[in-house]
Amino acid sequence: MPSTPSRRAAAVLGAALALTGLGVPSAAAAPPTLDVVNLGDSYSAGIGTGGVRAQPWDERCLQGSGRDHVAALDDHPRVDVVLDAACAGFRSADVAVLAGTPAVAAALAGADAVTLTLGGNDVGWGEFVTRCGTRGDPEACEELQDGAPARIAAAAEAAGRTVAAVDDATCGQVVVLGYPRLFDARRDSALITAERAAELNAWTDELNAALEEAVTAEGAVFADVTDRFRGHGVGARDPWILFEPGGQENLHPTERGYLSGYLPALRGELARTR
Known part of the structure; x- marks a missing residue:
């Protein structure tokens, strides 16, 4: 990452500290605005918040129409x-x-921070859920799981x-946000058995670990949201992951998931931005 002047680094840090209420002494000048660019896939695009809308600059770019962590940050x-400029369905190459x-x-070029999620569409989690769900194909599920390490590495x-x-x-x-575990693996649900849920959650952990290693090697920081979503997967009493029969936004965070799961993680990383 190109080096930045110390004056700008200090200014960015001051703005970031204000996000968590730490602030600067009142006698000091007001911190400048932190300019943020948001990129990535549907988890950056707010899908799951209650509707989908096309962006005016490209009707193929779909974002959630409800309130998410990016809107709250703004x-x-x-x-x-x-x-x-996050778009549902984007793979890493599309970003x-x-x-x-x-x-x-x-x-x-003018951003102080760039936030994004990426990698999930490259793996193809939707196919895993379809094949490994209660209405899926056990044999196809096993084949997918055998190939999961190679998909995650790629x-x-x-x-x-x-x-x-x-x-x-x-x-x-650059701040890369990870993915939550999608399922509550403590009990069977209409979508998936507890055993299969635990297996897919384990692959999510593997993906997050691989993403963290890859992106931090390129100068980014990685924000893991697993603990923040713990106990709030599909099948939980208080789910933060959307699942409705026939729903088009299924297996994405709800508004509560974005605001209580992703937003605190993002604020925490921006507060450490230098």
């Missing part, structure tokens, strides 16, 4: 989300292509390449 008086377009590249490698490209395009800190 409401902070010292934060400006200058560009929210890299978008980051190279003139408008996004210009935003990245996804992490692709994420690392994308983060390297983003990092080269910005002087800001």
